[in-house]
Amino acid sequence: MLQDVITVFWRDWIVLHRRLKTFIISRMVTPVLYLVAFGWGVGRSVQVSQGNYLDYIVPGILALNSMNISFNSVASPLNMSRLYHKTLEEYLVAPIQPLSFILGKILAGSVRGLISSVIIIVLAYAFGASFQMSLLLWAIIALNCLVFASLGFVAAMVINSHEDMGNFSTYVLLPMSFLCATFFSVDKLPQAVRCLLELLPLTHASQALRAVSSGSAEAPYLSIAVLLAYIAAFLLISLWTMRRVRE
Amino acid sequence: MIQIEKLNKKFGDRTAVRELSLEVKNGEIFGLLGPNGAGKTTTIRMLTMLTCPTSGKITVNGCDLSCQDHQVRQIIGIVPQHFNLDADLTVWENLELHGRLHHIPRAQRRARIDELLKYVELADRAGERVQRLSGGMKRRLMIARALLHQPSVLFLDEPTVGLDPQVRRRLWDLIRRLAESNLTVVLTTHYIEEAEFLCHRVAFLEKGSLIALDTPAALCQNLGSFVVEWYEAEARQTRFFHTREEAAVFASSLTVTMTIRRSNLEDVFVEMTGRKVVD
Numbered sequence: 429m430l431q432d433v434i435t436v437f438w439r440d441w442i443v444l445h446r447r448l449k450t451f452i453i454s455r456m457v458t459p460v461l462y463l464v465a466f467g468w469g470v471g472r473s474v475q476v477s478q479g480n481y482l483d484y485i486v487p488g489i490l491a492l493n494s495m496n497i498s499f500n501s502v503a504s505p506l507n508m509s510r511l512y513h514k515t516l517e518e519y520l521v522a523p524i525q526p527l528s529f530i531l532g533k534i535l536a537g538s539v540r541g542l543i544s545s546v547i548i549i550v551l552a553y554a555f556g557a558s559f560q561m562s563l564l565l566w567a568i569i570a571l572n573c574l575v576f577a578s579l580g581f582v583a584a585m586v587i588n589s590h591e592d593m594g595n596f597s598t599y600v601l602l603p604m605s606f607l608c609a610t611f612f613s614v615d616k617l618p619q620a621v622r623c624l625l626e627l628l629p630l631t632h633a634s635q636a637l638r639a640v641s642s643g644s645a646e647a648p649y650l651s652i653a654v655l656l657a658y659i660a661a662f663l664l665i666s667l668w669t670m671r672r673v674r675e
Numbered sequence: 676m677i678q679i680e681k682l683n684k685k686f687g688d689r690t691a692v693r694e695l696s697l698e699v700k701n702g703e704i705f706g707l708l709g710p711n712g713a714g715k716t717t718t719i720r721m722l723t724m725l726t727c728p729t730s731g732k733i734t735v736n737g738c739d740l741s742c743q744d745h746q747v748r749q750i751i752g753i754v755p756q757h758f759n760l761d762a763d764l765t766v767w768e769n770l771e772l773h774g775r776l777h778h779i780p781r782a783q784r785r786a787r788i789d790e791l792l793k794y795v796e797l798a799d800r801a802g803e804r805v806q807r808l809s810g811g812m813k814r815r816l817m818i819a820r821a822l823l824h825q826p827s828v829l830f831l832d833e834p835t836v837g838l839d840p841q842v843r844r845r846l847w848d849l850i851r852r853l854a855e856s857n858l859t860v861v862l863t864t865h866y867i868e869e870a871e872f873l874c875h876r877v878a879f880l881e882k883g884s885l886i887a888l889d890t891p892a893a894l895c896q897n898l899g900s901f902v903v904e905w906y907e908a909e910a911r912q913t914r915f916f917h918t919r920e921e922a923a924v925f926a927s928s929l930t931v932t933m934t935i936r937r938s939n940l941e942d943v944f945v946e947m948t949g950r951k952v953v954d
Contacts, residue, residue, distance in 0.1 A: 431778065432776070435772070435775040439761070439764070439768075442768065443763045443764070446763075513759065513762065514755065514759040515760070515761050515762075517725060517755060517759050518759060518761070518772070518773065519776065520724075521723055521724065521725065521748060521751075521753050522748065522773075522776035523745035523746075523748040523749050523777060523778070524745075524776055674724070674726055675726070675727065
């Protein structure tokens, strides 16, 4: 079982390793834009309770970026592999558990999310942001990566065209990127909208990251529990999609 | 080696395979023939557990085949119709991935990869990305991949579709050599001459049902070993006879140009499925 997870991960790792330089450079573009536009540009005229706006948005950028990278690293290649290249069949005919394949793919996607998070932290320091690093901070980033890598797995297995994959990103990931406590606090929003946003995993990820990075004494247990629940749910759906693929 | 009993597969209202029962013997090359949409690929997909049957029973080498059966997966090798090699990986890495997925120990795996790359004449391309290979090379690599874990049954779905004639013949030689080493081969094709050249026995499928099963020679004999072929009303007409004499007598009664020849599997196919294989 573990051996098979490693095999699936190994394949994604050698592909990433071959393009590591390009991957790192391209992953720098979006965060730099966010940091310039919101941190330097908008940020000069914005007041937030915890001081500097740049410091405020870095956890948000970490959350939304790790979401996007983890999701896209799994979703798009897996969708193509299932629908066009048919390389998924190679795993389906192999004597391995479906769960091994799921975990291997999700872990590989999460590793990409984590690498891009390291890049953001380096960039954020370069832009002069200040925040506290801790093991807990990394644990929350990792959980966020796992949530969206597993969501990417589900989307790739359920959605039947490449175009609809793009639509999924536009309707689901893009709104979350902006609304889920990434650039502003959801407290100021109308009650109904706020309740809705509180249900979404990215809201919990950004709030938890913000609390931890600003040195809050209490660990955000509720948010961690919500992220874990999402991971469990998406894993179960992933297992179901692996059974359905043989219909 | 393989027993199929009353196999059915429905996709919604459409029945792709209907009440299929047949047996494939150990060490034979078995052909599944039929026009497009006859259910050949669906049958192969069920035999390789890529699709679950709606009903019916399949046993491979005594193992009952359910969709989670790892035991069966170890003993079957699959070469699908489309190129499903991993284009992001090199030739060697594709084989390495397959070997790892089939839990072949490292030393044995590497030795086997080298051996197979030589066998399919791709040893000098090992480090190259798969996307740079030609169609024939990709097909050979897929065969090497399917053989890596030393299966006892090999499934080939349209193994030579879209290949140059000389490449096809090389692949045929390869497939024959495999069968000589006591591997059971099940292949689908709609190139009739391929089946005639390779297969010990063939099954004809039409609209999901089995309509004939025998050796190519017996199928020709049943229909008549000799055929008179002529053109009338701008269409090809044929008539079958058991002896050359009978055929000659009939031919002399015709007023148009005609040919007398030995019947082949294609004649049987056309006669049975009632239409010419055009593609």
